[in-house]
Amino acid sequence: MEWVEVTAKSLDEASERALSQLGVSEKDAEIQVLEEPKTGMFGRVKGEARVRARVAPAIPRPKRGGGRNGGRNRNRNEGRSESDRGGRGESTPKQGTKKKNDRPAKPKVEDAAPQRRNEKEQDMADGVTLEEQAAVGKEFLEGLVSVMGLDAAVEIRPLEEDLVELAVDGAEGLGVLVGPRGTTLAALQDVTRTVVQGRFPSKTDRILVDVARYRERRVAALGRFTAQIAEEVVASGEAQALEPMSPADRKAVHDAAKDIAGIETRSDGEGPSRHVVIAPSN
Amino acid sequence: MSDYVEGDINTIDNDVVEHDVNDASASMPEEVLTYLARQLASDPDAVAIEAEERGGKVSLKLHVGPDDMGRVIGRRGRTAQAIRTLVGAAGARSGKSTNVDIVDD
Numbered sequence: 451m452e453w454v455e456v457t458a459k460s461l462d463e464a465s466e467r468a469l470s471q472l473g474v475s476e477k478d479a480e481i482q483v484l485e486e487p488k489t490g491m492f493g494r495v496k497g498e499a500r501v502r503a504r505v506a507p508a509i510p511r512p513k514r515g516g517g518r519n520g521g522r523n524r525n526r527n528e529g530r531s532e533s534d535r536g537g538r539g540e541s542t543p544k545q546g547t548k549k550k551n552d553r554p555a556k557p558k559v560e561d562a563a564p565q566r567r568n569e570k571e572q573d574m575a576d577g578v579t580l581e582e583q584a585a586v587g588k589e590f591l592e593g594l595v596s597v598m599g600l601d602a603a604v605e606i607r608p609l610e611e612d613l614v615e616l617a618v619d620g621a622e623g624l625g626v627l628v629g630p631r632g633t634t635l636a637a638l639q640d641v642t643r644t645v646v647q648g649r650f651p652s653k654t655d656r657i658l659v660d661v662a663r664y665r666e667r668r669v670a671a672l673g674r675f676t677a678q679i680a681e682e683v684v685a686s687g688e689a690q691a692l693e694p695m696s697p698a699d700r701k702a703v704h705d706a707a708k709d710i711a712g713i714e715t716r717s718d719g720e721g722p723s724r725h726v727v728i729a730p731s732n
Numbered sequence: 733m734s735d736y737v738e739g740d741i742n743t744i745d746n747d748v749v750e751h752d753v754n755d756a757s758a759s760m761p762e763e764v765l766t767y768l769a770r771q772l773a774s775d776p777d778a779v780a781i782e783a784e785e786r787g788g789k790v791s792l793k794l795h796v797g798p799d800d801m802g803r804v805i806g807r808r809g810r811t812a813q814a815i816r817t818l819v820g821a822a823g824a825r826s827g828k829s830t831n832v833d834i835v836d837d
Contacts, residue, residue: 467827470827593767594764594768594771597760597764598764627821629817634817637813641811641814641815644772648771648803
């Protein structure tokens with residue numbers, strides 16, 4: 451896990467700068483005070499505050515380093531120029547396009563997701579394919595990544611029959627597009643869907659955006675977490691309520707729980723306090 | 733590059749500049765906002781950004797064509813909020829705090 455070290459006039463300022471370098475919020479970071487500014491007479495501050503910070507290990511503490519790409523965007527602001535932006539475009543692997551062609555444009559099987567049939571019928575009526583939508587989203591994300599001076603490629607990954615992921619991947623510094631608890635990533639997905647919607651006025655909830663495999667790792671981590679809680683629930687015979695989560699996270703828990711015997715899950719609570727309950731099944 | 737030199741008191745108020753949308757030297761949060769707005773808008777040529785920067789704070793005013801207001805704001809301001817988050821992330825990358833106003837004109 452990468453540490454960033456920041457010096458500033460006050461501890462608050464140092465922490466804030468460290469966090470913005472990491473692209474995460476205080477909740478998701480581990481901050482250590484290396485040096486406190488000494489307060490002189492009349493509250494005048496002598497010396498500087500020095501802290502170091504890193505992205506906190508993801509909950510629920512994966513045993514092996516599920517290293518996020520956080521805090522590595524230092525020194526990457528300089529050196530952007532028109533020419534190296536062009537060069538980056540050339541070097542982008544065209545995997546997405548290949549994948550797309552591998553996938554036959556077969557008619558959609560409605561039984562695959564009966565709960566979404568109405569939306570699907572609407573999409574089919576629009577005559578807009580998911581492939582077309584994904585291509586627009588990919589292009590948008592590639593442009594954004596380049597404007598932000600990030601070195602990343604965008605790949606189209608079909609996840610399910612009716613679900614596609616636009617995966618932004620690169621060497622480092624992508625934490626800025628993930629943000630605290632994935633909030634920047636959520637914004638990125640919102641805007642991507644809105645852009646796609648602008649070109650093709652149709653449903654866009656079949657498009658997911660991931661950055662540096664954050665979503666993927668989060669789903670995996672939630673799966674391990676769910677398995678662990680399920681074990682406890684089975685052992686104790688008592689239901690456990692989890693902390694409130696986003697709809698995407700709740701879905702990951704429900705999905706993971708489907709494959710576990712002896713428990714069942716439901717969502718309780720409204721709005722921001724909506725959370726999953728894992729209960730023993732009868 | 734902006735004329736503003738961090739920590740140099742003499743340049744602090746020198747850099748209230750209005751950038752052209754196509755200005756290649758625009759600061760990064762502004763470039764990102766321009767890109768997002770042009771991508772979202774049905775009329776990209778009506779997109780205009782006013783940028784004002786002082787002391788590491790970038791204040792951006794976004795103008796879009798009348799038909800695109802709804803699109804950049806979104807239902808319950810959701811798109812506007814997402815734009816602010818992304819522009820803020822771009823700003824954090826270059827050590828600047830940002831503020832985005834969508835101007836109705």
